[in-house]
Amino acid sequence: MEEERMQQIRSKAKDLLLIREWNESVQAYSHFISLCQDQISKTHQEPDSKLRKSLCLALSNRAEARSRMQDFAEALMDCDRALEIESAHFKTLLCKGKILLSLNRYCLALDYFKLALLDSQASLDCESINGYLEKCKKLEFLSRTGAFNLSDWVMNGFCGKSPELGEYIGALEIKRSEMGGRGLFATKNVDCGTLLFVTKAIATERSILPSGDLGKNTQLVMWKNLIDKVVESATKCHRTHHLISSLSTGEDEDGLEVPDISLFRPEAEDKNFLNEKLDMGKIVSILDVNSLIEDSTSSKVLGKNKGYYGVGLWLLASFINHSCNPNARRLHIGDYMIVHASRDIKAGEEVTFAYFDVLSPLSNRREMSKTWGFDCGCKRCKFEKCLCGKQEMREIEMGIERGLEVGGMVFRLEEGMRRWTVRGKEKGYLRASFWGVYGKTFGCEKEMGRWGRRIPAVEAVVDSMVEAVGSDERVLRVLKDGLKRNGGGGGGVGMVEREREMKLGRGVYGKGMKKQAMRTLLELSFQEQKI
Numbered sequence: 001m002e003e004e005r006m007q008q009i010r011s012k013a014k015d016l017l018l019i020r021e022w023n024e025s026v027q028a029y030s031h032f033i034s035l036c037q038d039q040i041s042k043t044h045q046e047p048d049s050k051l052r053k054s055l056c057l058a059l060s061n062r063a064e065a066r067s068r069m070q071d072f073a074e075a076l077m078d079c080d081r082a083l084e085i086e087s088a089h090f091k092t093l094l095c096k097g098k099i100l101l102s103l104n105r106y107c108l109a110l111d112y113f114k115l116a117l118l119d120s121q122a123s124l125d126c127e128s129i130n131g132y133l134e135k136c137k138k139l140e141f142l143s144r145t146g147a148f149n150l151s152d153w154v155m156n157g158f159c160g161k162s163p164e165l166g167e168y169i170g171a172l173e174i175k176r177s178e179m180g181g182r183g184l185f186a187t188k189n190v191d192c193g194t195l196l197f198v199t200k201a202i203a204t205e206r207s208i209l210p211s212g213d214l215g216k217n218t219q220l221v222m223w224k225n226l227i228d229k230v231v232e233s234a235t236k237c238h239r240t241h242h243l244i245s246s247l248s249t250g251e252d253e254d255g256l257e258v259p260d261i262s263l264f265r266p267e268a269e270d271k272n273f274l275n276e277k278l279d280m281g282k283i284v285s286i287l288d289v290n291s292l293i294e295d296s297t298s299s300k301v302l303g304k305n306k307g308y309y310g311v312g313l314w315l316l317a318s319f320i321n322h323s324c325n326p327n328a329r330r331l332h333i334g335d336y337m338i339v340h341a342s343r344d345i346k347a348g349e350e351v352t353f354a355y356f357d358v359l360s361p362l363s364n365r366r367e368m369s370k371t372w373g374f375d376c377g378c379k380r381c382k383f384e385k386c387l388c389g390k391q392e393m394r395e396i397e398m399g400i401e402r403g404l405e406v407g408g409m410v411f412r413l414e415e416g417m418r419r420w421t422v423r424g425k426e427k428g429y430l431r432a433s434f435w436g437v438y439g440k441t442f443g444c445e446k447e448m449g450r451w452g453r454r455i456p457a458v459e460a461v462v463d464s465m466v467e468a469v470g471s472d473e474r475v476l477r478v479l480k481d482g483l484k485r486n487g488g489g490g491g492g493v494g495m496v497e498r499e500r501e502m503k504l505g506r507g508v509y510g511k512g513m514k515k516q517a518m519r520t521l522l523e524l525s526f527q528e529q530k531i
């Protein structure tokens with residue numbers, strides 16, 4: 001009688017699995033599993049008894065349903081229990097491999113697919129298992145070497161699925177930052193365009209925003225959904241919960257622990273993390289401080305239509321502080337964030353983003369930093385604070401506000417810098433602060449006709465700015481236009497200029513783009529800016 005009842009529950013669970021009713025299937029299997037366990041303990045079954053085999057299959061199927069619900073921690077536990085009963089259980093080996101692959105644990109996933117391939121049942125599904133094996137190998141290689149190449153996808157006009165990316169962490173560490181709390185630091189010298197890390201979002205929300213109040217409402221709904229998704233991820237995985245909890249809430253940052261960067265590597269073990277209590281208030285504050293808008297300053301979204309809005313949480317990126325002389329930028333492809341150096345970075349230097357537009361004067365930047373809830377303590381702000389008391393500086397600012405001739409303003413600033421003995425990077429800082437007038441001057445034939453001989457060449461200004469604040473598309477565009485003009489109407493731009501353009505392009509898009517793809521991207525972004 002009992003056996004019959006168990007059979008009924010088991011076939012109901014299986015039917016629910018087949019019609020993809022994951023939650024109900026998990027419940028039915030849980031019922032069956034507990035009845036199975038009762039029977040086994042009552043009747044002292046042999047290790048290879050029919051009942052134990054049924055238990056193994058039920059655990060495996062429950063793991064499948066749980067993994068479809070993204071409940072990976074519980075699903076992995078089911079897999080392990082099933083493999084304790086039957087260490088070479090084909091279905092479970094496959095299921096565990098797929099879960100590990102979803103968790104970006106490529107090496108470990110590879111082991112399980114290899115084991116599955118040894119089973120006689122594998123011949124029925126050989127192609128798909130080999131597909132998984134190849135995918136694991138490829139992603140493991142990428143996560144070890146960072147040798148990403150996005151060129152084909154870009155050259156094909158972002159057609160088809162976005163390229164498969166793996167998580168990668170380059171020569172970086174987390175340390176205390178002079179600017180506040182913790183920060184991310186380079187442990188080796190890297191040059192402009194070098195990949196720093198690739199990380200997958202914990203959660204994202206994307207939408208096309210309607211204009212006006214409707215847009216604001218949509219943003220609020222998206223924010224709520226993002227909170228729900230992050231809470232769900234934290235509830236389902238102790239490791240994720242632990243790592244989210246290590247992020248700043250914006251308060252007492254100097255008292256926060258400095259986590260080891262290895263915790264963020266995809267292969268980090270799950271088992272060392274305890275089940276902590278979820279604090280909703282803390283999670284909301286963490287999202288407030290650390291969530292990022294995909295299409296914001298110093299970032300670029302590839303493969304998506306214009307006008308869409310995306311927000312998300314990326315763990316390792318949350319340790320990057322803002323600087324007004326940033327050295328890193330991010331690209332967004334699908335749920336992945338790719339962070340690369342936007343200028344050369346020295347070993348020991350802090351890796352920083354621009355949270356807001358840094359091609360703007362100190363007063364604007366101070367306001368923007370206030371809205372972000374901090375007072376920017378970067379080198380450039382410190383330097384410019386010392387200068388802002390100068391009468392001449394105030395006059396230049398007032399001249400710009402009143403709309404005086406832009407070329408004349410550039411000339412006055414350049415003269416001022418000469419008198420104040422401003423040199424090297426600091427020149428780049430000031431030129432970036434007054435980029436508005438530089439850009440307009442270099443972009444206007446009339447201004448250049450009048451002031452061109454009395455101000456530095458566009459190449460010199462661009463080089464100094466990029467060395468100070470990293471690469472930027474707007475600067476690159478002005479350089480390109482300026483070079484075209486200098487090269488004459490015939491477009492006679494030489495090798496040196498092309499190489500300069502490419503270097504700046506690497507700062508904006510990273511070295512993951514080869515020459516032709518970079519040219520395509522630059523053309524696209526120039527067209528976009530002209531609209």
Ligand SMILES: C[S@@+](CC[C@H](N)C(=O)[O-])C[C@H]1O[C@@H](n2cnc3c(N)ncnc32)[C@H](O)[C@@H]1O
Binds near residue numbers: 253322377378
């Ligand atoms: C995304 S977190 C960056 C990592 C953070 N420092 C930590 O310890 O987790 C953003 C917070 O870092 C601090 N921060 C970032 N950039 C800063 C800057 N330039 N000056 C001062 N504080 C900054 C602010 O408290 C800000 O709310």
